[in-house]
Amino acid sequence: MDELEKLFENYDLSRDNLIPILQEIQEHEGYLSPESIALVGKKLKIPNSQVYGVATFYNQFRFVPKGKYNIQLCRGTACHVLGSATVLEEFEKHLDIKAGQTTKDGLFSLEVVACIGACGLAPAISVNGEVFAKVNRETVKAITSLYN
Amino acid sequence: MNIEVNNISVEANNGETILDVLKRNNIHVPTLCHIKDMLPSGACRICIVEDIKTGKLIPSCSFPAYDGLKIKTHSYKVINARKTIVELLLANHPNDCLYCDRNQNCDLQTLASDLQIKQPRIKGQKEHHNLDFSSVSLKRDPDKCILCGRCVRVCETIMGVSAISFINRGSRTFIGTALNEGLNTSSCINCGRCVVVCPTGALSEQTQYEKVIEAINNSEKTVVVQYAPAISVSLAEFFDIEAGTDVNGKMNAALRRLGFDKVFDTTFSADLTIMEEGTELINRLQNGGKLPMFTSCCPAWIKYAEEFLPDMLDNISTCKSPQQMLGAIIKTYFAEKIGTKPENIYSVSIMPCVAKKFEEQRVEMGSESISDIDAVLTTRELAELIKTYGIDFKNLEPESADSPHGERSTAGKLFGVSGGVMEAAIRTAYAKLTGNELEDLKVEAVRGLEGRKEAKLNINGFELGVAVVSGLANAIQLIDEIKKGRSDIHFVEIMACPGGCINGGGQKLHSDIEDIKKRMQSLYIIDIDENEPLKVSHKNKEVLDLYEKFLGEPNSHKAHELLHTKYHKRDVLL
Ligand code: SF4
Ligand code: SF4
Ligand code: SF4
Numbered sequence A: 001m002d003e004l005e006k007l008f009e010n011y012d013l014s015r016d017n018l019i020p021i022l023q024e025i026q027e028h029e030g031y032l033s034p035e036s037i038a039l040v041g042k043k044l045k046i047p048n049s050q051v052y053g054v055a056t057f058y059n060q061f062r063f064v065p066k067g068k069y070n071i072q073l074c075r076g077t078a079c080h081v082l083g084s085a086t087v088l089e090e091f092e093k094h095l096d097i098k099a100g101q102t103t104k105d106g107l108f109s110l111e112v113v114a115c116i117g118a119c120g121l122a123p124a125i126s127v128n129g130e131v132f133a134k135v136n137r138e139t140v141k142a143i144t145s146l147y148n
Numbered sequence B: 001m002n003i004e005v006n007n008i009s010v011e012a013n014n015g016e017t018i019l020d021v022l023k024r025n026n027i028h029v030p031t032l033c034h035i036k037d038m039l040p041s042g043a044c045r046i047c048i049v050e051d052i053k054t055g056k057l058i059p060s061c062s063f064p065a066y067d068g069l070k071i072k073t074h075s076y077k078v079i080n081a082r083k084t085i086v087e088l089l090l091a092n093h094p095n096d097c098l099y100c101d102r103n104q105n106c107d108l109q110t111l112a113s114d115l116q117i118k119q120p121r122i123k124g125q126k127e128h129h130n131l132d133f134s135s136v137s138l139k140r141d142p143d144k145c146i147l148c149g150r151c152v153r154v155c156e157t158i159m160g161v162s163a164i165s166f167i168n169r170g171s172r173t174f175i176g177t178a179l180n181e182g183l184n185t186s187s188c189i190n191c192g193r194c195v196v197v198c199p200t201g202a203l204s205e206q207t208q209y210e211k212v213i214e215a216i217n218n219s220e221k222t223v224v225v226q227y228a229p230a231i232s233v234s235l236a237e238f239f240d241i242e243a244g245t246d247v248n249g250k251m252n253a254a255l256r257r258l259g260f261d262k263v264f265d266t267t268f269s270a271d272l273t274i275m276e277e278g279t280e281l282i283n284r285l286q287n288g289g290k291l292p293m294f295t296s297c298c299p300a301w302i303k304y305a306e307e308f309l310p311d312m313l314d315n316i317s318t319c320k321s322p323q324q325m326l327g328a329i330i331k332t333y334f335a336e337k338i339g340t341k342p343e344n345i346y347s348v349s350i351m352p353c354v355a356k357k358f359e360e361q362r363v364e365m366g367s368e369s370i371s372d373i374d375a376v377l378t379t380r381e382l383a384e385l386i387k388t389y390g391i392d393f394k395n396l397e398p399e400s401a402d403s404p405h406g407e408r409s410t411a412g413k414l415f416g417v418s419g420g421v422m423e424a425a426i427r428t429a430y431a432k433l434t435g436n437e438l439e440d441l442k443v444e445a446v447r448g449l450e451g452r453k454e455a456k457l458n459i460n461g462f463e464l465g466v467a468v469v470s471g472l473a474n475a476i477q478l479i480d481e482i483k484k485g486r487s488d489i490h491f492v493e494i495m496a497c498p499g500g501c502i503n504g505g506g507q508k509l510h511s512d513i514e515d516i517k518k519r520m521q522s523l524y525i526i527d528i529d530e531n532e533p534l535k536v537s538h539k540n541k542e543v544l545d546l547y548e549k550f551l552g553e554p555n556s557h558k559a560h561e562l563l564h565t566k567y568h569k570r571d572v573l574l
């Protein structure tokens, strides 16, 4: 918490800085915890519901820590065309979470990201940085079973 | 200047929106997101009209009227567009009107019916959100929300709370609290302002009438009811009687027919409150106590203070609200008097307020296992109950309230309107300090619906500064001034609802400002009624009798035990 407090020293405590502050907190902590949302609200004098409202408006923020294995799904054009939406659906079904969430056991988290630069391998995903190519409905289970 | 509406020329004033002009001329155009006297948000577009010259559809609630403007309010194009808007809203609506709290009282339903939508034409999907039953005052059903944003705006601008906000975006948008937790852990102060403005069944109060019916039908219970000062002037509207009519007598009769064993008047304990609070104020003034003193009858304001002003809790009068005072007296003095155990009494109160449901269940409000009050019904719930039981309200013969807690002053009755607690307190404090009654009982400066009223009164050479605020955002402003060093104010009355309880969160939905004014006028008329001899709280015989037989003096040990309370800092997600 003390470290978080320090972070505010670099900012003018105005509403304009809400997003950059949230971004920096997420960079530090990996996600926006209830405590950090409350702290931002207090510092910037913005009701917490509004801090949360603004944060949820942008896809980049998460509200639970990432899982041990963070699955990043590419939504670049190539991946999209070759069926990344189906892959996402399958992951969501298989892990029983939505993009942006973490499984209850804390093992997996799911994230949709901009192009990861593996268009030749589309649809591509990465798990903690390890890239998997040409993923489809059938391979989803196999991939998750590699991490346990 | 003039504008042309449906081929007829009508006058428009500078600065008016098209909607203002239409309303003034009784031309009906539907609205959903619009709130009178607030900046337009333009979210719903149901208020569109056709600009004849350009053929464009323009939102009338936000579009300024200008000279020469020609519009049609119900052209083919307009009606079709409105229809599509409503169809889109219905496309992801649960459609369970029959079982909805707002059945036959819902703007969406009315619109669908007015626009003759008979078929679900558009199929849509919407993310499902769970019901939020966590608050003791309110229920939320986000699936019925049409995202008009009215709740968010009143919560922010009128209450200054912002417990709720728009969460997410696009098709995933919903209204929620910080972190999408239950309302009970949020900063919500239970005022119910959001319920009153919600056009659909997405927001409603937690009802308790079933518990009450059960108690009435339990022969082992003595079921006692009390009603707040504002109720008797607010109930008429539900039964086709002119708004503001004082139906106190009919209401007493109806409550007996519903099966309540004793009918008491919370205005009795408003008088009791004045005795306690007046004495407390005088003590603070004479013994260097914390000043200014804030009133404590509004539980929404109290919760706000506990959340946002923990360092000012000592400024709040320790008096319980009239509801809780009478509750405590009923479970002690009255129980003893009729020779029954407090646990055999079921105590119900009828309130214009949903925050009273929260107040009632606070742990401080009772002793050991005995709660001062067992159930709180809103004005709306009482009206429903009267209908359920087939009581012909309009034709009931008036009856009186019961003794020993039925006598009341017209000063206590003023508690229902912003400024009333102040006026009643001034009458009594003046008499206590000078030994004489005020020559002119009416304290004009604290009357009316304005959000902030102030007055200076000379009592025995001492200049007493008082302020009255309603609409919590106005209170927040005043408190800021006080924090910054303003010291000419000694006593502050705070009501969360604009205009006070006559405009409470438990009152008739869709209440018009004119109706609210009529309720207010009615309370003022009662105060000058010649058939009402008792005009000051300190002459209420039943109250004086209660002191003599039971409580001793105002602020006595016993009074403190039963009629006063404590406040605590609250940690919530603000
Ligand atoms: S009850 Fe009052 S404080 Fe709570 S959400 Fe509604 S308007 Fe806001
Ligand atoms: S809850 Fe009601 S008032 Fe609030 S946005 Fe939804 S429909 Fe409008
Ligand atoms: S002003 Fe009256 S109705 Fe409104 S919250 Fe306070 S006590 Fe309830």
Ligand code: FES
Binding pocket: B030, B031, B032, B033, B034, B041, B042, B043, B044, B045, B046, B047, B048, B059, B060, B061, B062
């Ligand atoms: S009422 Fe005009 S846009 Fe909603």
